[in-house]
Structure formats: C-alpha cells, structure tokens
Amino acid sequence: MFNKRIKIKELLQTEAVGQDVTVMGWVRTFRNNQFIALNDGSTNNNLQIVVELGLLDDDTLKRISTGASLKVIGHVVASLGKGQKIEVKAKQIEILGDSDAEKYPLQPKKHSLEFLREIAHLRFRTNTFGAVFRVRHSLAFAIHQFFNQKGFVYLHTPIITASDAEGAGEMFKVTTLPIDGTAPKNEDGSINYKEDFFGKSTNLTVSGQLEGELGAMAFSEIYTFGPTFRAENSNTARHLAEFWMIEPEMAFCDIEDNMNLAEEFIKYLIQYAMDNNREDLEFLAQRLAEEEKQLPQDKRSEWGLIEKLEFVLNNAFERITYTQAITILLESNHYKKKKFQYDVQWGIDLQSEHERYLVEKHFKKPVIVTGYPAAIKAFYMRMNDDGKTVAAMDILAPGIGEIVGGSQREERLEKLEQRMKDMHIPTEEMSWYLDTRRFGTVPHAGFGLGFERMVQFVTGMTNIRDVIAFARTPKNCEF
Numbered sequence: 208m209f210n211k212r213i214k215i216k217e218l219l220q221t222e223a224v225g226q227d228v229t230v231m232g233w234v235r236t237f238r239n240n241q242f243i244a245l246n247d248g249s250t251n252n253n254l255q256i257v258v259e260l261g262l263l264d265d266d267t268l269k270r271i272s273t274g275a276s277l278k279v280i281g282h283v284v285a286s287l288g289k290g291q292k293i294e295v296k297a298k299q300i301e302i303l304g305d306s307d308a309e310k311y312p313l314q315p316k317k318h319s320l321e322f323l324r325e326i327a328h329l330r331f332r333t334n335t336f337g338a339v340f341r342v343r344h345s346l347a348f349a350i351h352q353f354f355n356q357k358g359f360v361y362l363h364t365p366i367i368t369a370s371d372a373e374g375a376g377e378m379f380k381v382t383t384l385p386i387d388g389t390a391p392k393n394e395d396g397s398i399n400y401k402e403d404f405f406g407k408s409t410n411l412t413v414s415g416q417l418e419g420e421l422g423a424m425a426f427s428e429i430y431t432f433g434p435t436f437r438a439e440n441s442n443t444a445r446h447l448a449e450f451w452m453i454e455p456e457m458a459f460c461d462i463e464d465n466m467n468l469a470e471e472f473i474k475y476l477i478q479y480a481m482d483n484n485r486e487d488l489e490f491l492a493q494r495l496a497e498e499e500k501q502l503p504q505d506k507r508s509e510w511g512l513i514e515k516l517e518f519v520l521n522n523a524f525e526r527i528t529y530t531q532a533i534t535i536l537l538e539s540n541h542y543k544k545k546k547f548q549y550d551v552q553w554g555i556d557l558q559s560e561h562e563r564y565l566v567e568k569h570f571k572k573p574v575i576v577t578g579y580p581a582a583i584k585a586f587y588m589r590m591n592d593d594g595k596t597v598a599a600m601d602i603l604a605p606g607i608g609e610i611v612g613g614s615q616r617e618e619r620l621e622k623l624e625q626r627m628k629d630m631h632i633p634t635e636e637m638s639w640y641l642d643t644r645r646f647g648t649v650p651h652a653g654f655g656l657g658f659e660r661m662v663q664f665v666t667g668m669t670n671i672r673d674v675i676a677f678a679r680t681p682k683n684c685e686f
C-alpha cells in the first residue's frame with residue numbers, strides 16, 4: 208500500500224514524538240542542504256524535515272528543490288528550532304517528482320495576486336490560496352449541514368434550461384446547430400430551433416429558482432447549490448460569468464421569515480469557518496492587513512478580518528425599506544457634495560456606490576433592504592398592497608455590496624399572470640410554473656446567496672477571481 212502516510216496537519220496536532228511516520232508533500236524550501244519545509248496542502252504550516260549529513264548523496268540533495276514532491280520516512284522528534292514543536296528526522300527520502308527550480312514559476316517569495324491568477328493551476332500551492340480554498344471547502348460543507356439539519360431537501364435543478372428565470376436575458380446559448388450561417392431557418396429568416404438538439408432554443412441557467420419553487424411546492428423546503436451562468440459584460444471585482452449560487456425555497460413562508468433565515472444562514476456559515484478554519488482565517492487577516500497598508504488611510508478598513516466577522520456574528524443586520532434607503536442617500540453629505548456618480552431618486556436601481564455608502568459609511572454593518580420598486584425587479588416577486596413595490600429583499604454586505612437577492616413570491620395566479628403579460632413573458636411556455644399557482648398555491652419565499660461573494664466576505668479577498676479555482680470572466684476562460 209502506497210498511502211500509509213499521515214497528513215501534516217494531523218501530525219502537527221498529535222505531536223507524536225518518538226514515533227516513525229511516513230509523510231508526503233511538496234518542497235516549499237530547502238535550507239543549508241539540511242532543512243526541508245514540506246507542505247501537503249492540509250495546512251499552511253510546513254513540516255520541517257531534517258536531513259542529516261551523509262543520509263543522501265549529492266545528486267539526490269540537488270534534486271530536493273522548491274516544488275519537488277517527496278516521500279519521507281522518519282522519526283518524530285521535538286524541535287529545537289523556533290516556529291515548530293516537532294520535526295521529522297529523515298531516515299529515508301524518496302523523490303517522487305522532480306521540479307526544475309529554474310523553471311518552476313512559484314519562487315519562495317511574495318508574488319502578486321495578479322501574477323498568481325495567470326498561473327492559477329499552481330496557485331493552490333501558495334499559503335494565500337491554500338487558506339482561501341480550505342475556507343471555501345468548509346463553507347460549502349457548512350451549507351449542506353445547515354440545510355440538512357433543518358430538514359431541507361437538496362434539489363439538483365437543471366443546468367441546461369429553456370427558461371430565462373430572471374428575465375434578464377443575459378444567457379449563454381446552448382446549441383448544436385452550426386454557427387457558420389448554415390443553420391436551418393424558418394420562413395421569416397430566424398433560426399429554426401425545432402431542428403436543434405432539444406427541439407427548442409436553450410441556454411445555461413442563470414438561477415435554479417423557478418425549478419426550486421416546483422420542489423418547494425411538494426417538499427415544503429428545498430435548496431439548490433450549483434453553478435449558474437451569466438453573460439453580463441461586467442468586468443468587476445465581484446462578477447463572474449460562471450458562479451455558484453445557493454438558493455433555498457420555502458413554502459409557508461413570508462418575506463420576514465425569509466429575512467430571518469438568510470441572516471441565520473450567513474451567521475451560521477461565518478461561525479462554522481471561525482470554529483473550523485481559525486488558523487487559515489488568521490493567516491488571511493494578516494494578509495489583508497498587509498495589503499491594506501498599501502492603501503491611503505481613508506480606504507483602509509476600520510477593523511481586521513476577524514473583528515469584522517465577530518461583529519457581524521454578534522449584531523443584528525439592519526433592516527430598512529428601499530424608500531428609507533433613498534431618503535438616507537438623499538440626506539447624506541455625500542449626495543449633497545455630489546460625490547455619487549449616479550443620480551439618486553425613488554425608482555432607480557441602487558448602484559454599487561449607493562449600496563456601499565449605506566453599509567460602509569452609514570450603518571457600518573450588513574443591511575437588508577426590502578420593498579423595491581416593482582419596475583426594477585423580476586416578474587415573480589410578490590406585489591405589495593401599495594401596488595408599486597414588491598416584497599423583495601437584498602442583503603448588502605460591507606466590502607461586497609449585494610450578497611443575497613431574494614423575495615416572497617407572487618402566489619396569486621391572476622396577479623402573476625398580469626405581471627407576466629405586462630413584462631412580455633410568454634405565459635403559455637411557462638405553464639408548468641403557473642401550475643404551482645393553479646394547484647394548491649401557498650405563500651412562499653426564497654433567496655439566492657452568491658457563493659463566491661460569501662467566500663470573499665469571509666476570506667477578505669478583494670477580487671472574486673481569487674476565490675474560485677478557475678475564474679470565467681469576459682475575454683477570459685483559461686484552464
């Protein structure tokens with residue numbers, strides 16, 4: 208059996224002085240032909256391997272270079288050096304894979320995040336990305352644990368779909384028809400999708416919500432957690448063309464229940480990472496503090512990463528209506544001094560600068576905004592009694608902006624049909640969706656949490672490209 212090794216994280220925790228162990232990993236550094244810092248990705252803490260004089264011949268010593276992979280059998284001893292309690296005195300070292308130090312792109316020095324994005328296939332081997340992706344993993348695991356404990360059913364909604372859930376029209380087309388102009392045409396010159404693979408026009412999903420609602424109408428409570436796709440041409444630090452979204456959908460639930468669940472959920476995820484990823488979070492806090500030293504004073508955060516997370520855990524999210532948000536913005540000095548790039552008036556879609564002002568300058572904590580104008584929100588949101596706002600809720604987070612979008616859904620058939628007609632959404636094609644309102648409709652609600660934005664919030668990474676393994680953004684699809 209090859210894999211009789213102990214993982215470095217476990218070894219450092221058990222401090223098994225006196226035992227013989229097998230470890231495997233990649234060389235981070237090799238000092239004085241004597242001290243190897245070995246890392247296997249289980250933790251950022253390297254294991255120090257001590258190579259005594261005479262154990263290896265010169266040729267083998269030369270092959271122990273940064274990036275090379277090793278199998279080490281050795282004896283665990285208490286360490287005399289600073290920074291670690293134990294080390295492994297090597298008895299046998301096998302080089303599993305060489306790494307040409309001259310050509311290996313990751314040198315034992317600080318690389319910029321931009322450079323590391325270009326070598327995203329290797330960046331997992333750095334401390335920053337080791338920490339980020341272990342936290343990402345933990346959060347994904349915690350999501351399932353949270354909903355499982357509450358009895359939600361995990362529903363796998365389709366990735367290829369014929370519907371445009373958000374009505375936003377920012378979709379990637381899925382087709383097997385030729386794109387060189389020879390695709391079969393209708394009489395009016397448009398493409399005849401009856402000849403296409405699915406016999407209709409299809410695209411990658413922008414959201415699993417509509418199918419999620421169908422599930423909620425049977426299981427009461429479901430959630431989805433999967434990739435979603437948006438062909439929006441937004442080259443920002445918080446937009447991806449392919450991102451992961453968590454979408455719970457609950458029957459017998461109104462907008463307030465929905466807000467309560469979303470707040471509890473976000474806090475649960477933060478708490479989970481604090482309990483299970485403390486070391487990685489502390490590393491990331493340090494990294495962020497150093498990154499912020501490069502910024503002018505007024506651009507730096509008031510708190511460190513850990514303090515920010517603790518504050519969010521210990522304080523209720525602020526809850527305001529859209530109308531209140533507009534009033535706050537209009538009364539702000541920021542507005543009076545004309546510092547907003549986009550105009551503020553009732554009816555506008557809040558721009559990122561407005562959202563950030565509300566959470567970062569005014570409330571200094573996460574804010575849930577409800578009651579948006581119907582005209583700027585999706586067709587499925589429940590109309591409020593005023594006839595002009597809908598039961599929508601967005602959660603805005605410091606440093607991120609919108610992290611959650613959700614709503615109570617319009618459960619009244621006539622009102623929903625009317626809204627769809629007004630918004631030119633074909634009701635015949637969506638008959639399956641309307642069936643939920645025809646047969647045993649109930650008040651229900653749900654939301655979508657952008658997973659990468661959540662990972663950004665917890666890790667303090669400022670660019671969304673640094674919290675997903677291989678980012679897909681406009682003009683970029685490497686790896």
Ligand code: 4AD
Pocket residue numbers: 372373413414415416437439445446447448450452454455609610611612613614653654655656657658659660
């Ligand atoms: O606000 P959105 O568009 O809401 C929906 O899709 C609803 N169907 C959700 C629901 O009610 N079930 O997207 C939800 C969240 C946003 O708040 C944001 O966090 C994230 O998804 N998001 C993106 N994340 C990264 N890149 C993008 N291009 C994103 N677009 C939305």
Ligand code: MG
Pocket residue numbers: 601609611612
């Ligand atoms: Mg939204």
